[in-house]
Structure formats: C-alpha cells, structure tokens
Amino acid sequence: MASNNLIKWDLDLIKRYDLSGPRYTSYPTALQFDPDQSAQDLVATGMKTTDSNAPLSLYFHIPFCAHVCYYCACNKVITRNRKKAQPYLDTVYKEMAQVSEWYSNDRIVNQLHWGGGTPTFISDDQMSELMSHTRKHFNLRDDDKGDYSIEIDPREANPDTIKVLRDIGFNRISLGVQDVHEEVQKAVNRVQPTEQTQSVLDTARSHGFKSINMDLIYGLPHQTEDSFKETLDTVIDMDPDRLSIFNYAHMPDRFRSQKHIDAATLPSPETKLAILENTINRLLDAGYAYIGMDHFAKPDDELALAQQNGQLHRNFQGYTTHADCDLVAMGVSSISQIGRVYYQNEHDIAGYSKAVEANNFAVKRGVVMNDDDIVRSEVIKQLICHFSLDTTMIEKRFAINFADYFAAEQTELASFAQDGLIQVNNGVITVTPAGRLLIRRICMAFDAYIPKQQKTNGFSRII
Incomplete structure (x- = not known):
C-alpha cells in the first residue's frame, strides 16, 4: 500500500x-433505504445471505444526553430525568432476545460499540446490566482481544464509572472534546475544562484501556487558525492513539439545536480550509498517520496497521479493522448490515418502543444489495x-x-x-x-x- x-x-x-x-x-447509502421494504423480508434475506460462522460486530445506541450540545446532529433525547433510561433498556433487551435468535449462532463477537447520545448517561449498574444481557445472548470474548469501545462525555464519567467500564469488558474509549477554549465551549453549550478531560484520560490509562480516541470539530463559533492550533497542541500533549477531526456543518433548518448558534460567529469558509490544512500538517508533524477523511492514528495503532496491510474496512462507526464481521445494531435508529442487507430501526423512541412491544424488533426501512x-x-x-x-x-x-x-x-x-x-x-x-x-x-x-x-x-x- x-x-x-x-x-x-x-x-x-x-x-x-x-x-x-x-x-x-x-x-x-442510507438515502436508498426504503420504508416500503418488508421488515420480515429484510430479516429473512439477512439470515439467508449471512455467513453464520463469521464473527459479529454489535452496536447499541444509547440516545440520552443530560445537556444539548448546539452543534450536534446525532439522534438524541435531551433529558435530566435518569429514570427514562430503564424503560428504554428493557425494550432493548426484548429486541436483543429476538435478534440474537436470528443472528447469534454462538458467533464470536470481535467488535462491540456503545454510541449515543451519551452512553454514560445510564448508571454504572445499568451499564453492567446491559453488558450482562449482551453476554447472555451473544458470544462475547473474555480474553480482552475484542475491539470493545464506548463513546464518553468526560462530563459524565467519574473514576468509578471508568473502572466499571473496564471491568465489564471495554478496552477502548472515545472522548468528545471538540475544542478546549471556553469561548467556543460556551457558544455551543459544552463547557468542559481540559482538566476534566485529562482526568478521564489518566484514569482510563491507569485501568489499562488499550486505545483512546478524541473527537474534535472545526468550524465552530469563534474558532480561528490560532485558537484551533492551541486546541491541537493541547490534545497532542494528551497523546491519544487516534483523532477524529470533524467538519461542523451548520444546518439549523435540519437540526433544531443549531438555531442557538449565531452564524455571524462562525469562521468563514476560507478560515475553515486554513484550519483544516494546518490541522493535517500539525498532526502529520506530530507523527500521526492520515487514515482518511477526518481520521488520524498513531503508526502502530491497529487502524494504521490495517491500512498498511490492506485490511481496513468502513462501516457506520467509521473506519474499522473488522471487515469480516456482520454488524448487528440495536436501539433506536441504529443501522445493521447483515449479509446483503442494510436496515435501520425506528427513529424515535416512541415508535421504536411500540414496534418492539408489537413485534420484538423495530426495523423501519432498509435495502437489499443487488x-x-x-x-x-x-x-x-x-x-x-x-x-x-x-x-x-x-x-x-x-x-x-x-x-x-x-x-x-x-x-x-x-x-x-x-x-x-x-x-x-x-x-x-x-x-x-x-x-x-x-x-x-x-x-x-x-x-x-x-x-x-x-x-x-x-x-x-x-x-
């Protein structure tokens, strides 16, 4: 290569x-997913075209956030009521029981990911419970050789939570950082002191997490070339294994929370391009390999090695090393790829819960690959x-x-x-x-x- x-x-x-x-x-792409496709036909085709002996990748969508980040375009539920989590998890367990009958076949789970929302919105006990149910229905590894990752908001993860995550099997974490400057953070309603991020990072390393990713966003309010360079320098000093540098797309007509962002404070297209150019050069100088699009990794990271060996893959979590895995996704709006089939669950919690109660699954739309x-x-x-x-x-x-x-x-x-x-x-x-x-x-x-x-x-x- x-x-x-x-x-x-x-x-x-x-x-x-x-x-x-x-x-x-x-x-x-998801634009081709057809809501008129029969859910039963999608599942039947998935079961027929999957390799029932190949390993699996599992994804769970935890949609809850205690606070809204104005830039966010994810499918989320903003609430401070932690009691909303358990009924949702109970629904996920019903869905899990069904999809495991379709696809598990004792296939080894080489990859597992919890995304959101904020997965650490749920309590430590609920996280243990979710992993216990998963282990009951799927063949999770117990040798720490799987790629088991979770997205973490450092504002929602104390040291005890980090230890619990490691104890129940996670060995990779992804930290949302976005920008280290308070002016930018206030403008997007995500005030997160660098010390808070560093504390989570240090705790994760002390518990033996194998890989740490950090997410940054360029194009946010009040960002300049110089300010984002300072963010990069701060993050590089933290020494993450991977970095994802996302482009903020301001689409307030599609994402209501973005209406809170003053468009006049956004960097110009020319400044955004300059920030991106500086970012790429800075990360390459710091020794990171450019994986593609918005992803960077240390040269000895599994992503970089997979690219060098011609084994890199791409799915709904981005770049991955698990090309041989079917992706079984559970929870609201989650997207699965089984054999020749892609399908997506109901997009809102009410529709998702109603579908699972009625059918034990929540498939909303999909496509069969020709x-x-x-x-x-x-x-x-x-x-x-x-x-x-x-x-x-x-x-x-x-x-x-x-x-x-x-x-x-x-x-x-x-x-x-x-x-x-x-x-x-x-x-x-x-x-x-x-x-x-x-x-x-x-x-x-x-x-x-x-x-x-x-x-x-x-x-x-x-x-």
Missing part, C-alpha cells in the same frame, strides 16, 4: 471539487480505505471486465486523472496526495444512485 502520510494541499482542486456528497459508511451494489461497494471501499484500487482484483473477484463494466465512468475518471486526483497505471487506480482529501468525490463517480449532474442535496460538504 502507498504511504498514508502523503497529503498535498491543492486549494484550486479543493474549491473545484468540494461539493456535497456521501461519507460512504455504507453503499448503497449484484451491482456488491461490486460498487467493494470498489468504493478499496478507494476510501486504501486510496488505491487494483482493477484486476475486481475483475477476478466478480468475473467482469472493469473497463466495460464501468464504461460510463471512464470519462469522469479521465477527468480526475487529468486534474491530478488519480493516476492509472497497469490497471491500478491510485489516489494522488492531492486527491486524498477529495476521496469522497472520487468515490461518487462509482455511485450508481447519484445523478451524473451531481445533485447531492441531503449530504454534507466534502470538506
């Missing part, structure tokens, strides 16, 4: 190609994970002639090559250092569902 630290900042290319497009955590989807999904995965595509490998795997199969895409690929986004040599498409930041745009050329005039409403901007 090509070196993953070669990034060339070409502002002209970025401005020309920076439109809206999918993040390709799935292909087909043969063309399978081919294009693999092409997009190779490009977005490895910045390279061996067309000969695709030809052998799917018994096609690449140039003939993708005849309609050749003009666009030639344009990419002419503009310096890709190089094509001996059947290998290689994304150039200048093209890596625009990998989503390159992948869009192989997306059969996006009109070629590139009307991409509903997606965030690439950069």
Whole structure:
C-alpha cells in the first residue's frame, strides 16, 4: 500500500471539487433505504445471505444526553430525568432476545460499540446490566482481544464509572472534546475544562484501556487558525492513539439545536480550509498517520496497521479493522448490515418502543444489495480505505471486465486523472496526495444512485 502520510494541499482542486456528497459508511447509502421494504423480508434475506460462522460486530445506541450540545446532529433525547433510561433498556433487551435468535449462532463477537447520545448517561449498574444481557445472548470474548469501545462525555464519567467500564469488558474509549477554549465551549453549550478531560484520560490509562480516541470539530463559533492550533497542541500533549477531526456543518433548518448558534460567529469558509490544512500538517508533524477523511492514528495503532496491510474496512462507526464481521445494531435508529442487507430501526423512541412491544424488533426501512451494489461497494471501499484500487482484483473477484463494466465512468475518471486526483497505471487506480482529501468525490463517480449532474442535496460538504 502507498504511504498514508502523503497529503498535498491543492486549494484550486479543493474549491473545484468540494461539493456535497456521501461519507460512504455504507453503499448503497442510507438515502436508498426504503420504508416500503418488508421488515420480515429484510430479516429473512439477512439470515439467508449471512455467513453464520463469521464473527459479529454489535452496536447499541444509547440516545440520552443530560445537556444539548448546539452543534450536534446525532439522534438524541435531551433529558435530566435518569429514570427514562430503564424503560428504554428493557425494550432493548426484548429486541436483543429476538435478534440474537436470528443472528447469534454462538458467533464470536470481535467488535462491540456503545454510541449515543451519551452512553454514560445510564448508571454504572445499568451499564453492567446491559453488558450482562449482551453476554447472555451473544458470544462475547473474555480474553480482552475484542475491539470493545464506548463513546464518553468526560462530563459524565467519574473514576468509578471508568473502572466499571473496564471491568465489564471495554478496552477502548472515545472522548468528545471538540475544542478546549471556553469561548467556543460556551457558544455551543459544552463547557468542559481540559482538566476534566485529562482526568478521564489518566484514569482510563491507569485501568489499562488499550486505545483512546478524541473527537474534535472545526468550524465552530469563534474558532480561528490560532485558537484551533492551541486546541491541537493541547490534545497532542494528551497523546491519544487516534483523532477524529470533524467538519461542523451548520444546518439549523435540519437540526433544531443549531438555531442557538449565531452564524455571524462562525469562521468563514476560507478560515475553515486554513484550519483544516494546518490541522493535517500539525498532526502529520506530530507523527500521526492520515487514515482518511477526518481520521488520524498513531503508526502502530491497529487502524494504521490495517491500512498498511490492506485490511481496513468502513462501516457506520467509521473506519474499522473488522471487515469480516456482520454488524448487528440495536436501539433506536441504529443501522445493521447483515449479509446483503442494510436496515435501520425506528427513529424515535416512541415508535421504536411500540414496534418492539408489537413485534420484538423495530426495523423501519432498509435495502437489499443487488449484484451491482456488491461490486460498487467493494470498489468504493478499496478507494476510501486504501486510496488505491487494483482493477484486476475486481475483475477476478466478480468475473467482469472493469473497463466495460464501468464504461460510463471512464470519462469522469479521465477527468480526475487529468486534474491530478488519480493516476492509472497497469490497471491500478491510485489516489494522488492531492486527491486524498477529495476521496469522497472520487468515490461518487462509482455511485450508481447519484445523478451524473451531481445533485447531492441531503449530504454534507466534502470538506
């Protein structure tokens, strides 16, 4: 694989190609999920097309947050009433009992993730209970060799909670930081002193967590090039194993909480680009490898090693090392990938709870991948994970002639090559250092569902 630290900042290319497009955590993307698809048919096809002996990845969505962060676009429930958690968990247990009958088959669970919301909103006892129910229905590892991770708000995690998480099997954590400056934090309603974050970090390390990720967001109110450099310096000193640097997309018409953000205080598009360029350079200088899009990792981290070995994968949690796992997701709005099927649960708690009570499951919409989807999904995965595509490998795997199969895409690929986004040599498409930041745009050329005039409403901007 090509070196993953070669990034060339070409502002002209970025401005020309920076439109809206999918993040390709799935292909087909969620826009193709059909609410008219029969839930029973989706499940039946999933059971029929899954490898019942392959390992599993489990995801649980805990939607509750005690406080609203104004920038947030996640599916969440803002409440300070902790009593709301138990009825929701009881519903999750009913759903879990059903889906384990469909998919468990004693398959080893190599990956597990709790996302939100704020998973640590629930009590220590409830977290232990949730993991106990999971172990009852699925074959969790007990050798600490799984990739068991949880998203943590440092404001909602005391030392006792960190110990409980380690004791019940978690070995990776992801900390939401976003920005270290109080002015920015106040503007987005997330005041979080650096000392608080450092305390959680130190406690996690003392309990032997294997990997720590931190999330940052650029494009928030009052951020400048200099202020975000200070945030980066502070975070680099904390020495996380991975970093996710997300672009804030201001869409107050879609996400009500964003109406609290004064658009006049947001950095200009030019400043955002400068912040991103500085961020990439700073992290590369600090020794992090550029994994792709908004992800960075230390060179000895499993993500970086998987990319080097050609084994990196991408799913709804982002980049991952578990390409061989079906993803079984539980809880409100969660998305599963089973065999040839993607499906999503009901989006609000009332609908989710009602569906589980009636059916023991809550599938709302989904899509069954056809043969063309399978081919294009693999092409997009190779490009977005490895910045390279061996067309000969695709030809052998799917018994096609690449140039003939993708005849309609050749003009666009030639344009990419002419503009310096890709190089094509001996059947290998290689994304150039200048093209890596625009990998989503390159992948869009192989997306059969996006009109070629590139009307991409509903997606965030690439950069």
